[in-house]
Amino acid sequence: MSTTTKSTILTSSDRELHIERDFDAPLDRVWDAYSRIEQLSRWWGRGHVVDVERWEFRKGGHWRFVEHDGDDSNGFEGRFREITPKQRIVQSFEWDGMPAHISIDTTTFVDLGDGRTRVLSDSIFHTAEECAGMVASGCEAGINDSYRALDALLAAER
Numbered sequence: 001m002s003t004t005t006k007s008t009i010l011t012s013s014d015r016e017l018h019i020e021r022d023f024d025a026p027l028d029r030v031w032d033a034y035s036r037i038e039q040l041s042r043w044w045g046r047g048h049v050v051d052v053e054r055w056e057f058r059k060g061g062h063w064r065f066v067e068h069d070g071d072d073s074n075g076f077e078g079r080f081r082e083i084t085p086k087q088r089i090v091q092s093f094e095w096d097g098m099p100a101h102i103s104i105d106t107t108t109f110v111d112l113g114d115g116r117t118r119v120l121s122d123s124i125f126h127t128a129e130e131c132a133g134m135v136a137s138g139c140e141a142g143i144n145d146s147y148r149a150l151d152a153l154l155a156a157e158r
Contacts, residue, residue, distance in 0.1 A: 007143055014128035019121040021147050025154040027111040031086045033150055046142055047149030059083055097137060101130045
């Protein structure tokens with residue numbers, strides 16, 4: 001898989017999404033881009049302006065972002081269930097566009113050993129309808145836009 005291609009996005013069951021993406025950056029830099037809010041806020045919202053309303057990067061901590069795209073705004077929030085530095089982040093995820101439909105997202109970081117890092121993301125939804133609703137919302141385009149913004153951030157920090 002190359003960073004010049006889109007993410008691999010699969011529905012591994014009717015309630016689960018699986019995403020894989022390789023980045024041309026070492027694990028430490030990719031981890032920092034996920035865990036340091038000054039970096040995360042620059043790529044997470046597809047490269048758009050992101051207001052960080054809350055950021056408590058610890059087990060049980062709450063996060064809330066509002067992404068702005070022209071006149072449109074979208075809020076997202078959740079709580080951290082597990083943080084294992086440079087290995088894994090488990091958190092809840094809720095989009096204001098689908099209130100009370102919460103997924104549990106697990107992001108795993110794999111050092112490929114050649115200055116590249118693979119990021120695996122698995123989202124589990126309560127129902128098949130919630131999973132289908134997230135897919136129908138255009139999440140694939142949003143994920144790919146955000147990862148392109150992350151590519152640019154990582155390239156600028158070389």
